[in-house]
Each structure stands twice: as C-alpha cells, then as structure tokens.
Amino acid sequence: MSSTMDVDPPTTQMIQINLSTRDPTLSIPLQPLRIPTNLKRYGLSTLVNHLLDTPKPIPFDFLVDGQYLRTSIDEYLTLAGLSSEKPLDVEYVRSQLPPTYVGSFEQDDWISSVDISSSPSPTILTGSFNGTAQITSLSGEILAKTVPMHTQSIKCTTWISHSSTEASFLTAGLDRTINLWSYTPSQSPDTQPVTPSTTYISHKSTITSLSYSPSTSQFLSSSSDHTIALWSTDSSLLPTVSTPQSTAFTRKRRRTTSKPPATIKKGPLAVLTPHAAPVSQVLHSNDPTAAYSISWDKSIITHDLITSQPVSTRTTNHPLLSVTTLPTLSLLAAGSSARHITLHDPRESSKTIYTAVLRGHANGVVSLVNSPESEYVFASGSHDGTVRIWDVRSVSSSDGDEGEGKSGSSLFVIKRESGSGKVFGVDWSKDVGLVSVGEDKKIQVNRGEGMADMEVMDQSK
Known part of the structure; x- marks a missing residue:
C-alpha cells in the first residue's frame, strides 16, 4: 500500500x-x-x-x-x-475575513481614545480633545456625555462596569487628573449628562494610559512624568489629598466655562518609578498582580504589583508607544516610534531584544488591540492614518539584523473613510467590529463580513 x-x-x-x-x-x-x-x-x-x-x-x-x-x-x-x-x-x-467599512459617526473635536462595552447592549466610549467623553450607540446616537470637568484634552478612557441599570468609567488626560464617572443608562432619547464622583491626583504631567483589572477593582495609570500609579475604585482604601494648584492654562480655561462639580480627591495606593523617560502605556497582564509598561526610554518593564517592584527590564532599539498582550501565546506586541511592531516573549532572556518585527506602517504605532476571535490576530492604529491587522503566525525568516531573523507584514490595511487624519485609538469587539478614532473627529467601524479573495484590502479603494 x-x-x-x-x-x-x-x-x-x-x-x-x-x-x-x-x-x-x-x-x-x-x-x-x-x-x-x-x-x-x-x-x-x-x-x-x-x-x-x-x-x-x-x-x-x-x-x-x-x-x-x-x-x-x-x-x-x-x-x-x-x-x-x-x-x-x-x-x-x-480565514480572517476582510474588514469592510460599516459606518462612521462624527464628533465635535479630535477623538483621542475608544473603549467598547458589549454588555448589555454594545456602546462606544470615547474621549475627546475638547476635554469631554461621550457614550455612543451603534446607530450613532449620543447616549451620554460628561459635564465639563477636565480642563484640557482627554487622553485615555476605560470602562469600569456597564449594565442595564448602572455604568461607570474612567477618564484622564493632559490636566494630570483621573475622574471616575457613574451614570444610569436611560431609554430616554435625550442625552444624559454624566457627573464625576471621584478625582484621582498624583501625576505631575500628562496621563497617557489607564488599565483596569475587574478581578481586583484596581487600576493603573501611566504618565509623561515617568511614573506609574496604582489606584483602587474603592475610595475608602485611598488617602485623601488636596486639589493641585491650577496652571495658567487651566485658570484661563475655567474662566470661560462653568464651575466643575465637586468631587472627592484621592491619592494612589502606590507610585512606581522604574522608567527614565515618559511612560507611554501600562497594561495589566493575564495575572492581575502583574503588569507591563513601555516608555520612550525604549524599555519594556514587567512589574510585581504586590511589591510595587520591577521584575524584569527588556531594552529595545526605539522609543515605544503602545503595547498589547497575546496571553495564550505568552507574547507581547509593542508599537514603536520607528513605525514597526515588535513581538516579545517575556519568559525569554532580556538579552533577546525581540522574536519578530512586523513592518508596514509609515508613522508611529500608537494603539494596539487583540482580535476577539483569534489568539493569533491583533490590530494596530498609527499616525499614518491607517489601521492594520496582523497574524503572528505570518512571520518568516529574514536576512535583516532586526527581529532576531523573523519578520512579517499585515493581512489587511484599513484607511480612514474621510480620506485623511491620524489614527489615535483602536478597539475590537465581536459584537461591534473594529472601531478606530482619530484626527478626523470620527468613530469609524469596520467589520469582517462575507467571504472574498484573501488579498490585502485597502479601504480607500
């Protein structure tokens, strides 16, 4: 036979x-x-x-x-x-289905960040350069909007909880403060105003990212002041602090707006100072007692949140702007100012710079998010105005000296429907699709629908 x-x-x-x-x-x-x-x-x-x-x-x-x-x-x-x-x-x-354009919703100013909540009904939380955050339905209806509180642009937002009866989220930005907001979702067609309950104060410069852990009710913040702060949504566990002195810009801004609502002012559980340059992002690992941070000092640091001490430091070749975890693969993907994405295995020796390098973007990679359906796939947003989708299995041997001999390219390229503008943030939900926001003031939704020849898609065509 x-x-x-x-x-x-x-x-x-x-x-x-x-x-x-x-x-x-x-x-x-x-x-x-x-x-x-x-x-x-x-x-x-x-x-x-x-x-x-x-x-x-x-x-x-x-x-x-x-x-x-x-x-x-x-x-x-x-x-x-x-x-x-x-x-x-x-x-x-x-097969990873090509991401077709579904629709977009325009807001009043540049949109800096996006976070999707899929329960009980899909909604999109965004932060804006005008200092407000809003919640948008998939039909483009504005469900809720924050009252004036931040005195400068919002840089990052994240959901804490979202149910049919109660929802809460965090915002932070250039004014160095973090605000906790709570509201009751309503069936009313009128936009609901959202008022903050707690203001978190520690950082001396722009807050660049937030990461929340549901299992511990704690969250992390990173800042351009080189620090990372650990907080709890249970305000009784945090010290009470005074309001920081307003800057000249803040005082000028407040004279032209209504007085912000009073909030409880709280300080952090701990402040971590492992970096020598602005911290671009901090992110909880699959283990809620550990986290990763990346910085303009070109390093990736693993932190023990119990002891507030660094566990390992990995130095790369370029300033880093974004990071995401691929937990089942024990990999980190890090976006850089040098336009590429590097893959790292935190279990390997810190002498191994990275296991592969993914190229395709023409500007800094500022946002990364995992696919909700494949452990091997993730998306990236860049100041080049595109979102790219990658598969970590699609890497091959390279003669170059970067990436430890492995390199790869993206599966698909998504351009802005508006035709221009930097991408500032991306998020990905199975219920909603791939959502990106940016300089064109638009929330753009793309989704893999139907089967087509698996060629690299260019949404501008």
Whole structure:
C-alpha cells in the first residue's frame, strides 16, 4: 500500500504536502498528501473541509514558511525557487475575513481614545480633545456625555462596569487628573449628562494610559512624568489629598466655562518609578498582580504589583508607544516610534531584544488591540492614518539584523473613510467590529463580513 494519499489523479504536476494546524479543534491525523500544484486557497480549503468532514464548509487560509499563500502552489514554488519533488509543510488556519467599512459617526473635536462595552447592549466610549467623553450607540446616537470637568484634552478612557441599570468609567488626560464617572443608562432619547464622583491626583504631567483589572477593582495609570500609579475604585482604601494648584492654562480655561462639580480627591495606593523617560502605556497582564509598561526610554518593564517592584527590564532599539498582550501565546506586541511592531516573549532572556518585527506602517504605532476571535490576530492604529491587522503566525525568516531573523507584514490595511487624519485609538469587539478614532473627529467601524479573495484590502479603494 502506498504511504501517501492521492487526492486527485496525477494528470498534472503533483507535490507531497504535510498539513498541520495549531487549532486542536480542527486537527486531522498527520498524513502525507499528494495534490496537484495548481491548487489555490479555495481548492486547499475544500480538501481540508473534506478531511475534517465538516457539516458546513469552513473557510481556511494556508501558511507556507510563515507567509499566507495568495497564489497557486506552483506559482509559490517558482517564486521561492523550490522543487515540487520536496515535501511542503503547509499550515491551515481559519480565514480572517476582510474588514469592510460599516459606518462612521462624527464628533465635535479630535477623538483621542475608544473603549467598547458589549454588555448589555454594545456602546462606544470615547474621549475627546475638547476635554469631554461621550457614550455612543451603534446607530450613532449620543447616549451620554460628561459635564465639563477636565480642563484640557482627554487622553485615555476605560470602562469600569456597564449594565442595564448602572455604568461607570474612567477618564484622564493632559490636566494630570483621573475622574471616575457613574451614570444610569436611560431609554430616554435625550442625552444624559454624566457627573464625576471621584478625582484621582498624583501625576505631575500628562496621563497617557489607564488599565483596569475587574478581578481586583484596581487600576493603573501611566504618565509623561515617568511614573506609574496604582489606584483602587474603592475610595475608602485611598488617602485623601488636596486639589493641585491650577496652571495658567487651566485658570484661563475655567474662566470661560462653568464651575466643575465637586468631587472627592484621592491619592494612589502606590507610585512606581522604574522608567527614565515618559511612560507611554501600562497594561495589566493575564495575572492581575502583574503588569507591563513601555516608555520612550525604549524599555519594556514587567512589574510585581504586590511589591510595587520591577521584575524584569527588556531594552529595545526605539522609543515605544503602545503595547498589547497575546496571553495564550505568552507574547507581547509593542508599537514603536520607528513605525514597526515588535513581538516579545517575556519568559525569554532580556538579552533577546525581540522574536519578530512586523513592518508596514509609515508613522508611529500608537494603539494596539487583540482580535476577539483569534489568539493569533491583533490590530494596530498609527499616525499614518491607517489601521492594520496582523497574524503572528505570518512571520518568516529574514536576512535583516532586526527581529532576531523573523519578520512579517499585515493581512489587511484599513484607511480612514474621510480620506485623511491620524489614527489615535483602536478597539475590537465581536459584537461591534473594529472601531478606530482619530484626527478626523470620527468613530469609524469596520467589520469582517462575507467571504472574498484573501488579498490585502485597502479601504480607500
């Protein structure tokens, strides 16, 4: 009996392939297969569905040497200078659908940040350069808006809780303060004003990011003053502090606006000072007692939040602007001012700068977010005005000296529907889609809908 399985009569040139996947729910018994070299993605996808005996066809993509197969196998072999006589290792993955444009909603000023809440009904929280935050429905209706409180631009926002009866969130920005807001969602068509209950004070410069841990009810803030602060949403656990002295800009701004509401003023549980330059972002790890921070000092630091001490420091080649975790893969993705994204394994020696580098953006990468459906996929937002989608499985050997010999490129490119403007923030929800905000004052929603030829999508065309 032959040791290989012929899936088509050998009327054309044939090649032996070894199919594999990293998804245990879609694995097939390892076996060598002989297939025609003229097969493309659709033919290979049909083959895998046949071997899996799926009740409903699943669209698949295929990786060869870390690159998505966009041609026939024969064309790939020709371009790579390979022979059909040598077996080819082929990895199959669920197809990532091209993100089509769904719609956008315009606000009054540049939008700095975005955070999606999917429960009980999807809503979008945004922070603006005009110092206010608002909550928007998927139909573009403004459900709630904060009263004047921040005296300068909001830089970051994050949900704390969201239910049909109660919701709360945090905002922070250039005025060095963090505010906790609570409101009751209403069925009324009128926009609900939202009033803050607590103001958190510690930082001496712009607050650049917030990270909330539901399991501990604690949150972290990072700042351009080189520090990271640890806080609790339970104000009884925090020290009471006085209001910081207003700056000249703040006093001028307040003369032209209504008096801000009174709030409780609280200080932090702890202040961490591990960086030598502005801290771009801080982010809880999968373990709520640990966190990661990145900085313009080019470092990634792992923190023990119990002891408030750094555990490890990893130095890179460029200032870092954004970070996200890929927890099931034990990887960090970090966006840099040098326009690329680097992948890091915190478990490896700090002497290993990074495991791979992903290139494609033409300006600094300021926002990163995981896919809600694939542990291998994430999105990035950049000042080049685009959002890109990446798959960490799509990396291959490189002759360059960066990325420890591994490099990769994006799956899809999404441009602004408005045609211009920097992207400042991205978030991704299974219920809503991929949401990006920026300089064009718009909340833009893109979503993978329907199946198409898996070519790099350009939303400007």
